[in-house]
Amino acid sequence: MWTSASHPCGSGNYGNDTNINNTSQSAAWFGVLCDPTEEIIERLSLEGNDLRGGLPSEIQGLNGLQVLELNENQLSGSIPGAIGNLTKLTIFEVGTNFISGTVPTTIGSLSSMILLDISSNFLTGTLFTELGQLSKLTGLSIKSNFLGGSIPTELLSLSSMVSLDMDNNELSGSLPSEIGQLTNAISVSISGNSLTGIVPKEIVTLENLETFSANTNFVGGQLPDIFDKLFYLRSFDMAFNFLTGSLPPSLFYNASLLERLNLSGNTLGNELPLPGGLGQMKALQLLDLSINQFLGTIPGEITKMKSLKELRLDKNFLTGQLPTDFFQLSNIEILSLSENSLSVLPTRLIGLVNIQNIHMASCSIQSSLPNDISVLQSLVTIDLDSNVFLEGTIPSSLGDISTLQKIILASNSLSGTIPVELAQLENLTIFELQFNSLTGTIPTEFGTLTNLETFNTTGNNITEAGNNITEDLNELND
Numbered sequence: 001m002w003t004s005a006s007h008p009c010g011s012g013n014y015g016n017d018t019n020i021n022n023t024s025q026s027a028a029w030f031g032v033l034c035d036p037t038e039e040i041i042e043r044l045s046l047e048g049n050d051l052r053g054g055l056p057s058e059i060q061g062l063n064g065l066q067v068l069e070l071n072e073n074q075l076s077g078s079i080p081g082a083i084g085n086l087t088k089l090t091i092f093e094v095g096t097n098f099i100s101g102t103v104p105t106t107i108g109s110l111s112s113m114i115l116l117d118i119s120s121n122f123l124t125g126t127l128f129t130e131l132g133q134l135s136k137l138t139g140l141s142i143k144s145n146f147l148g149g150s151i152p153t154e155l156l157s158l159s160s161m162v163s164l165d166m167d168n169n170e171l172s173g174s175l176p177s178e179i180g181q182l183t184n185a186i187s188v189s190i191s192g193n194s195l196t197g198i199v200p201k202e203i204v205t206l207e208n209l210e211t212f213s214a215n216t217n218f219v220g221g222q223l224p225d226i227f228d229k230l231f232y233l234r235s236f237d238m239a240f241n242f243l244t245g246s247l248p249p250s251l252f253y254n255a256s257l258l259e260r261l262n263l264s265g266n267t268l269g270n271e272l273p274l275p276g277g278l279g280q281m282k283a284l285q286l287l288d289l290s291i292n293q294f295l296g297t298i299p300g301e302i303t304k305m306k307s308l309k310e311l312r313l314d315k316n317f318l319t320g321q322l323p324t325d326f327f328q329l330s331n332i333e334i335l336s337l338s339e340n341s342l343s344v345l346p347t348r349l350i351g352l353v354n355i356q357n358i359h360m361a362s363c364s365i366q367s368s369l370p371n372d373i374s375v376l377q378s379l380v381t382i383d384l385d386s387n388v389f390l391e392g393t394i395p396s397s398l399g400d401i402s403t404l405q406k407i408i409l410a411s412n413s414l415s416g417t418i419p420v421e422l423a424q425l426e427n428l429t430i431f432e433l434q435f436n437s438l439t440g441t442i443p444t445e446f447g448t449l450t451n452l453e454t455f456n457t458t459g460n461n462i463t464e465a466g467n468n469i470t471e472d473l474n475e476l477n478d
Contacts (some may be wrong), residue, residue, distance in 0.1 A: 018369045048072040051073035053077070067090060071094065071117065073096075078099065079107075116403055118142055123145040127155065141165040147171065149410070151195075156179050166193070167190065171190070172195065183207070188213070189213040210234045216239070230255060231256070233255050235261075244266070245268065245269065255366040262286065264287065266292055269294060270294070278301040287308065287311055291315045296319065302329075303323050314359065318341065321343060329352070344365065349373060353377065354378050359381070383406070386411040392418035394416065396419035396462055399422045418438060418462070422443075435458065
């Protein structure tokens with residue numbers, strides 16, 4: 001390894017050496033930046049060079065080093081404690097390698113550190129309080145390791161922090177109220193851990209916050225009214241926790257820039273926000289409140305969310321039908337409402353020009369498929385499985401939607417024959433019609449559907465055609 005006395009600052013070419021412990025030198029070195037006036041290395045930028053081996057303790061000899069970027073290599077071993085002797089180091093990045101062991105506490109002595117990235121490795125142990133000494137730290141990423149223990153309150157006292165990413169570790173304990181001291185934070189991510197307790201109300205002080213993610217933990221209690229001052233919030237994700245109660249009013253009236261709201265997989269309940277609430281969220285693109293305990297009807301105010309692309313309300317206790325003006329959501333791409341008690345399909349579809357996926361399985365629908373369904377020219381999947389009282393015939397106009405790949409209409413009360421026009425759907429991979437009241441034969445033209453992987457007509461009154469088409473297609477069910 002290099003030392004400050006043996007620096008690679010001449011002319012020539014280093015190339016992409018695959019052994020970080022290689023001590024040979026050429027006149028100049030790829031990825032190395034030297035001080036033009038002194039014979040010391042200031043920067044090593046060797047990301048994505050397939051470097052192997054470990055970080056040697058001799059690295060402390062590079063006492064002028066300010067930036068060490070070694071992301072996306074195949075480095076192994078542990079981070080040497082000698083790293084703490086690089087007192088001028090401002091950026092240390094070793095993410096996406098095979099580094100193991102514990103994080104040395106000596107990192108806490110790097111008082112000039114601005115960015116620390118040790119993500120996507122195999123690091124174990126706990127986070128140490130000395131991290132709180134990095135008073136200039138603006139970015140910390142430890143995601144995708146095996147780090148456990150509680151989050152040190154000293155770490156959360158770093159008011160300089162802009163981005164904190166601790167996703168996918170084994171962190172436990174409650175989320176400390178000291179998180180409110182991260183007053184300059186723009187992004188905080190702590191998803192995929194084992195955190196408990198409640199959501200600290202002190203989050204309200206993070207007035208610069210744009211992204212907050214704490215999904216897949218064990219955080220419970222009611223979501224506090226923390227959105228009063230979070231005017232720049234764009235994404236809030238606390239899916240798959242144990243949140244209860246109603247949604248706080250400030251979420252709808254103050255988060256005007258919010259683009260993504262994901263609270264799925266909790267035990268949130270009561271009715272969806274009163275009129276005037278959802279309509280304020282003009283920028284929202286994703287609304288996911290699925291797998292909760294919401295009651296009542298879908299508010300008509302939802303049709304004012306003109307930017308909405310994904311609406312996921314499946315697995316709740318919603319009743320009634322979609323708002324009359326739902327077709328005005330021209331940007332909607334995914335509509336997922338399965339496992340509710342919504343009795344009627346939308347009757348006006350003409351404005352839904354971008355919708356790609358409709359999921360309304362097990363919704364107790366008591367209407368028929370609309371004849372103008374062909375206006376949905378971007379549709380890829382339609383899933384109306386297990387509605388029992390969905391009746392009428394299969395519209396032949398479905399065959400005009402060339403983008404269709406999945407048609408799932410099983411376990412309903414559909415009658416009539418299978419339209420021959422559906423044989424035009426060259427991209428069709430799944431076609432499920434089992435357990436309806438269909439009659440007639442399978443059109444021989446279906447033999448041209450070479451992409452079809454699943455075809456099921458079991459439990460109907462369909463007779464075999466005069467050739468092998470029925471046998472060939474039904475073999476797809478085996």
